[in-house]
Amino acid sequence: MSEYPLRENAAESLRAQSGRRLSEITAEALAAGELGGDDLRTHADTLRQQAEIARAGGFPQLAANLLRAAELTDVPNDELLRIYETLRPERASYIELERLADYLESTYGARENAAFIREAADVYRARGLLRR
Amino acid sequence: MADKQGSKRFDLLAKRDINKETYVEPWPEAGLIVADSPYDPQPSLALDGGRVTEMDGVAAADFDALDRFIVSRALDLDVAAAAMALPSQEYARMLADINVPRAEIARLIAGCTPAKLTDIMRHLNVLEMMLGLSKMRVRRTPANQAHVTNWREHPALLAADAAEAGLRGFAEVETTVRVARFAPFNAMAILVGTQTGRGGVLTQCSVEEALGLRLAMKGLTSYAETLSVYGTERTFVDGDDTPWSKAFLASAYASRGVKIRFTSGTGSEALMGRAERKSMLYLEARCLLVVKGAGSQGVQNGSISCIALPEALPGGVRAVLAENLLAAMLGLEVAAGNDALASHSSIRKTAKLMLQFIPGADFIFSGYSAIPKRDNLFGGGNFDAEDFDDYNVLQRDMQIDGGVRPISEDEALAIRHKAACAIQAVYRELDLPAISDEEVEAATRAHSSDDMPERDIVPDLEAADAFMAGDSDFLRVIRALQDSGYSEVAENILEMGRQRIAADYLQPSAIFDADFKVLSGINDANDYTGPGSGYRPDGARWEEISAIPQAKSPEGFVEPHIGAPLSRLLEMGPAAKGSQNEVVLALGPAFGRALSKTIGGLEQEAVLQAILTGIAAEGLVARIVRVYHTSDCAAIGYVGARLSGSGIGIGLQSRGTAVIHQKDLAPLNNLELFPQSPSLTLETYEAIGRNAARYARDLATVPVAVKIDNGARLRLIVKTALLHRRETDEVNPERPPQELRYDWEPAL
Structure with missing residues (x-):
């Protein structure tokens, strides 16, 4: 955990979602119009590093959340909103949830999220939370 | 029946802010009970080969969505058996025991079911809970x-x-x-x-x-905290979410580098009509385990917008502290409530705040x-x-x-x-x-x-x-x-x-x-283990807290009371005991010298003249002395009385406090005392002089009426202390009382 906070202790290794180095996220670069939205987003590797820090700090559930989050960094905004909507009560059939899990796993390698959605599908079926 | 002859006091009480609130008797069937509903389950956890087969009296087959989420994602099954076996009172004692570190409690709490968590709270009073919050809060x-x-x-x-x-x-x-x-x-x-x-x-x-x-x-x-969770499945669904959809939302936020905390809090289920006869605190314990299982770093609880509901019930404020503490025990950041309008009464709202303010919270x-x-x-x-x-x-x-x-x-x-x-x-x-x-x-x-x-x-x-x-x-x-x-x-x-x-x-x-x-x-983990440990506001932070703009420099209090010395008041040498029927006016050591105005802003000279006028009006002569060996009002007056041919003296401090004394009384006793010098007017001082003269003449005397202002001490105590200190600075224990000449005649 000696690395934490990464902003202070590992700044040189940090990259944005776009791959741009943190040290290149400067006022000058922004003023020159060189920065886009992905240059100010967190990278999946950073979230995995934070997950490890959380796990070592005694926060395993937070760590699991950050690992799921790492898998979602590549998922576009609109798609994230759609997945959330699908997971709300009585929005999807069991099959649709299964398909969603498969899709996330095959498209983004999102194994943790896929398992999470499959678990939800089983509970929704048992508790009447699927689309009627 | 004739008009009810009511109590004037009860009429007044009825109009107080505290009586604008609503109070209701508990009704467990409607979820209107903050803790310990007779329908709350007993703690239990049955494990079979690493699988939970029963929790809090419910068999796995009958688990609702929340139970399933908690079992799957929140409970640490490795410690659960040991955690559930430890008596609830033992946890309560550990929370209040400075010798048990936070990590040790957190390790076991990770294996506790909602009913177990609720049961632990039964054993704690608010003081013990505050100690617990002080120790268990994350940051x-x-x-x-x-x-x-x-x-x-x-x-x-x-x-x-x-x-x-x-x-x-x-x-x-x-x-x-x-x-x-x-x-x-x-x-x-x-x-x-x-x-x-x-x-x-x-x-x-x-x-x-x-x-x-x-x-x-x-x-x-950069953060979101509107991820609301509820303690029953139906309420959760009425909120148009499930534990899984909320947890997914949490991950979505995190994927964009945004901090989140969930929201829960006592009373929401009862308010939504789906409390399932359970107590608010038990349902909150379920919420908190869902929050933890979802991987939220924290929660805002403390009843939040429902606060008036637990506060309508007995023990409501205690239950709100209990839910803060439960969240902290689970390793969750706590934003502790105190937000929504909870009371009309300033006393009540402040008293409630103290339960979070004193122990400290991640967000008070x-x-x-x-x-x-x-x-x-x-x-x-x-x-x-x-x-x-x-x-x-x-x-x-x-x-x-x-x-x-x-x-x-x-x-x-x-x-x-x-x-x-x-x-x-x-x-x-x-x-x-x-x-x-x-x-x-x-x-x-x-x-x-x-x-x-x-x-x-x-x-x-x-x-x-x-x-x-x-x-x-x-x-x-x-x-x-x-x-x-x-x-x-x-x-x-x-x-x-x-x-x-x-x-x-x-x-x-x-x-x-x-x-x-x-x-x-991670880098500012709470390390409270009793006195001398944990966070203490000191150094620059304490100076910052201390230095409110309203605080004045002490010198500023005394400065307006310093003026030119009273040049007409001349010292003639050591004072002797008189033999005529007279009143001796004994002044404090700073009178007419280091200080020139009373605390009430009267010129000392005017006060002096008023008293002399009063004495003269009763046909008596006055002598003036200045006392140097003491600054105490009674002692000054006593000196005057003992020097007086009549045995009657008036003591007058520089700040205006006065006493009428008699030589045969005990030094700290008096005939009349005027401690509230800010309320004294020149008319009062004249009346003091008049009464002193009447005592000297042995006439029946009505004590001087003084306006009672109980706020004066509150407003002026700092000034009183500093003016007295100035007078005390002038004390010279070696110097005997001095006879004064004051070249002035009252116009009668």
Whole structure:
């Protein structure tokens, strides 16, 4: 955990979602119009590093959340909103949830999220939370 | 029956603020019970080969969605058997025992079921809970969150108030909307405002979940706490979510580098009519395990907007503290409530606050209303902008860090003006409906929406829709600030962006300190283990808390009472005992020398003349002496009495306190004492002189009537102490009382 906070202790290794180095996220670069939205987003590797820090700090559930989050960094905004909507009560059939899990796993390698959605599908079926 | 002959006292009590509240008797069947419902389950956990087969009396087959989520994601099954076997009272004792460290309790708590958690609370009184919260809260350094809204949803006022909140030290600022379409602009105003006030203040805009996520994706907010959870499956579904959808939302936020905390709190299930006969605290324990299982770093609880419901019931305030403590025990950051209007009574609301304020919480308020109550779109704050100074004084009184700092009016005006100008510039650069100079000036000096000029909201709303639909995000805002010369504000928002990349503030209970450094449960873990440990406001922070602008320098209290010495009052040598029928007026050592005015602002000479006039009016002569060996009023008067041929003396201190004494009384006794010198008028002093003379003549005497002002001591005690100290400085134990000559005759 000696690395934490990464902003202070590992700044040189940090990259944005776009791959741009943190040290290149400067006022000058922004003023020159060189920065886009992905240059100010967190990278999946950073979230995995934070997950490890959380796990070592005694926060395993937070760590699991950050690992799921790492898998979602590549998922576009609109798609994230759609997945959330699908997971709300009585929005999807069991099959649709299964398909969603498969899709996330095959498209983004999102194994943790896929398992999470499959678990939800089983509970929704048992508790009447699927689309009627 | 004739008109009821009521008690005048009860009539008055009925009108007190405390009796504007609603109180109700418990009704477990409706969930109107804060803790220990007869229908709450007994703690139980049965494991079979690493699988949970029963929890809190419910078989696995009958688990609802919450049970399933808790079993699957929240409980640490490795410690569960040991954790459940430990008696609840043992946990309670560990919480209150400074020798048991936080980590040891947290390790076992991870295996406790909702009913077990609730059962532990049964054994704790509020004092023990406070000790527990002090030890179990995640972050070592306490902090505070502000609410900033206004009913006009005026961007310049939002920015100015957010800047002031930042300057006042709030670590998070939350806004919301009256009209949902305003969300992006309100979020933007808060962002620009806070980063003008202090770089590193986290901001959020409380709106519907999906909209909230879109604001975060645009970089307009850096945290979200509107992820509400409920303690029964039906309530959860009525809230249009499941534990899985909420947990997914949490991951979605984290994937964009945005901090989240969930929201729960006692009373919501009863309010939604689906409490299933369970106590509020038991349902909250279920909520908290869902929150933990979802991987949220924290929770805002403490009943939040439902607070008036537990407060209507017996033990409600205790239960709210219990839910704060439960969250902390589970390793969750706690934003501890105290936000929504909970009481009409200042006494009650402050007493309730103490339960979080004294032990400290990650956020003592999940929204201190940094605006007037009328501008609060969260349903009225329990503490408002009007209470800022009260709150600062509470910190100073108890040497407690309540997460804010006192500021001066000049500082406030400067930062508000800068923030209003900055948002004006952003609107100009982004081609949004212009903010006029008049609006900027009004926002700088405003207290509330009422002080703001009207703004045409139709074009604002159209612009907000277009902004939300387009690609614009916080990078455009930063560039607008750069282009208009607000490079410091721009840099602060850019640094918020860099912090997103680093994601350090996704760790438990993270805030940024005054130097934009992250403080969280990882690098600022609470290490309280009793006296001498944990967070203590000291050094520069304690000086900051102490130095409220209202505090004056001690010299300033005495200075107005210093004037030219009384030149007509001449010392003639040591005073001798008299033999005639007279009154001796004995003055304090500083009288007419180091001090020239009484505490009430009367010229000492005028007081002297008034007393002499009174004595003369009764046909007696007066002698004046100055006492040097003491500054005590009774002792001065006693000296006068013993020097007096009649045995009657008047003691008069420089600050105006007077006594009529008689030589045969005990030194500390008196005939009449006038301790409330600020209330004494020249007429009173004349009456004192007159009465002293009447005692000397052995006439029947009615004691001088004095106005009783019980506030005088409260207002003037510092001045009293400092004036007395000045008098005491003049004491010379070696110097005997001196005879004085005062060249003046009363006009009778």
